[in-house]
Amino acid sequence: MNDYVAINRANWDERAPAHADSPDYEFDQFINDPEHLSGVVRFDRPRLGDLTGLRAVHLQCHIGTDTVSLARLGATMSGLDFSEAALEQARRLAAGTNSTIDFRHAEVYDAVEVFGRESFDLVYTGIGALVWLPDVARWARVVADLLRPGGRLFIREGHPMLHALDETADPPVLHYPYFETADPVIFEQAGTYVQTDTTFTHALTHTWSHGLGETITALLAAGMRLTGLTEHDSVPWQAIPGHMTRDETGEWRLTHHPERLAASYTLQAVKE
Template sequence: MTDSFAINKANWDERAPLHAASPDYNFAGFIADPAYLSGVVTFDRPRLGDLTGLRAVHLQCHIGTDTVSLARLGASVTGLDFSGASLAEARRLAAAAGASIDFHEANVYDAVEVLGAGRFDLVYTGIGALCWLPSVDRWASVVAGLLRPGGRLFIRECHPMLGTLDETVEPAAPRYPYFEHAEPMVFDEPGTYVEVDRELTHTVNHEWAHSLGEIITALLDHGLALTAFTEHDSVPWNALPGQMTHDEATDEWRMTDTPSRVAASYTLQAVKASA
């Protein structure tokens, strides 16, 4: 497993400056407008509720656009990521945007040891995070460890149904695992999911699937109670090129042909049992 994390870290270290320069992440918008929020946080803002004064931790925060957005909604935010290059960009964005955020470099599985147990009112995980982790049960134990009694998990994630689809055929058809598996899926891709000005040289990455049942069961097993769950027919990137259409109103992508036939993402909330 160490090799998988090392391979993925090299991939994300290279992506970080390219993503920070990409118009899709829009660093310029954050710097120019103190009210600007990421598209992911904007999409879920009605579900997030009032974050004023909450101690929040953003796990797998990447270059910090969602992290800064949470801070702008009033939370006191800590960001954690295993990529030092990503955190360098996140710190640069936060400083330019005037956001005070405490960033830490660590594997997400080490978050409780690094940040301390029971410190947070909110654990936030943005889209495209769980697929990089081999064990969703171990992730759920970290979430439970970080939350205070009564604290909340908020996650928006790619739907595992979408994750099974092969984007190289039309119409897209199931090809990849739906359920968790021991060995990683190995991909070798020179590109990334946003517009960048060059191809990657560290092109290999390792990913894992996790079913909805496995995710929910893991949270229940670690003392969290599910409080909200919504499935969406859209995602914030063009997951199936040539088969999705961009919705300008929501800045999301959905299937061009009958969007209702594919669950593309979901939002899940859960609360840790009170002491």
């Protein structure tokens, strides 16, 4: 096992139960309201289109809130994550919402071995996933191999412009790589991005940025055709504390001059 996998898995294994118990992930709303969707899926609902009858996989599905949301929109869902602790919470959510979802435990680069080639009409990746992978070109080949001809990739992700900022500086400044690098960016942060009173012991993470052009080029090289790209001035978490305001949908954007920051993007591509 690569060191980065073990380091990052320890971080996510510890945080998964706290995330599921946090009001920010809205497990109670999912269980009590059969029409409730995650904020990330609600945001992109107009772009997702009709999912009825599609066989879909959510890569790096974490605790399954987006996965359940896509199932509620009519897709036959599978989910994959490298954290068994996260999948335990995802299965608990699926059971509580009477959702039939095939959750599998594996690294994203092994997804084709787990599910088989050309098994899906839709590959979905939610926000905050790609930064955990060192090689975006390898990821793009996995996506292409999972899709049937004519199948679609749908991804909402934090913008590499945002990831390049040091959010702890006041004002924030460019500090981290925009482009993919061989070496990871190493963080040691004891907290997490949701409301929780849990104290964590695994604080170390290894992440990578992937430039928007690098991601698109990787998909094109893997045999995909770009069909949509929208850059947004918002993200679903307070990425720059003290400098962002939350709107009524739960999205955060710069309080002053939000037009200056590409904070996230939605990308769609089709397998030729």
